[in-house]
Amino acid sequence: MSSYSSLLVDIGGTNMRYAYANKKGISEENILSNISDQNINKTLSNLLSNPKIKNAVIAAAGPRLGNRIEMTNRKVIIDADLLGRKFELANSQVLNDWEAVGYAIDEMKLKKIKKGKSKSNVDLMIGPGTGLGFAIVADGKVIPTEIGNTKLHSKLLLNNLGIKPSKYFSVLEDVISGPSISRAYQSRYKQKLSPEEIVSLAKKRNPKAKFIIYGFVDNLIQFMQDVSVAYLPRRILLGGSLITDLAYLIKDNKFLDHYSNHPKDQHAQILKSIEINLITSKTPALKGCFNYLNKN
Structure with missing residues (x-):
């Protein structure tokens, strides 16, 4: 050096x-x-x-x-x-x-999983890992957030994981993060496994693991939809090792269709116009x- x-x-x-x-x-x-x-x-x-x-x-x-x-x-x-x-x-x-x-957004390697045509000047960056990372990039200005520690979660997100309200699921990242996968699995099945173990079991079609992982992806997609309606971005950029492990599900048409599904047609059209990418930069x-x- x-x-x-x-x-x-x-x-x-x-x-x-x-x-x-x-x-x-x-x-x-x-x-x-x-x-x-x-x-x-x-x-x-x-x-x-x-x-x-x-x-x-x-x-x-x-x-x-x-x-x-x-x-x-x-x-x-x-x-x-x-x-x-x-x-x-x-x-x-x-x-x-x-x-x-x-601050690395202009040089990132990306893999597009959903095309878009929005002309917005806003990009949203989402990274569920140990917590829930979320940042807004507008006209080159980066705005960090602590949205993962807000109480913006609902009974729907708990139901997706098959769990009941408790002190262990009190903020948003308690239902959208790596640790949320372990906690939800333990709460529902009384067995402690790491997120990586649960993802691996889900890929082997283990029904318990599939339920938790599919519920987690449902929660992630719901969050993506909510922040898209709130901030009207041009793109969503998803990153982190957990996203990489679950890319096979996230880019599935079933989940992408869920992202674009909204009760108001005008907002459904907005969601259809937003591009979604996976961050592949190391x-x-x-x-x-x-x-x-x-x-x-």
């Missing part, structure tokens, strides 16, 4: 990714799998202690208040101003994780951190 002066970091609910950058581009990505909360700040300190590093942009899940994020899926606080002072950085910034993805958040650094 001798020629690099900047550090780019993406902290997820399971893994931590980082890369080095200079004005010409980004180094190869490094992945720290299954990193614990305790090791995140230690790792950041080790990376930033290199005297050649003068700039840092860190993406993390959670609301950005000033230049600080208290992560919603970990007991970790990222205070970029504090890190900047401690390590004498010229530029130290923190971004919401899907805010960072938004590290969009790191690329977004790089783009943000070059703009600030």
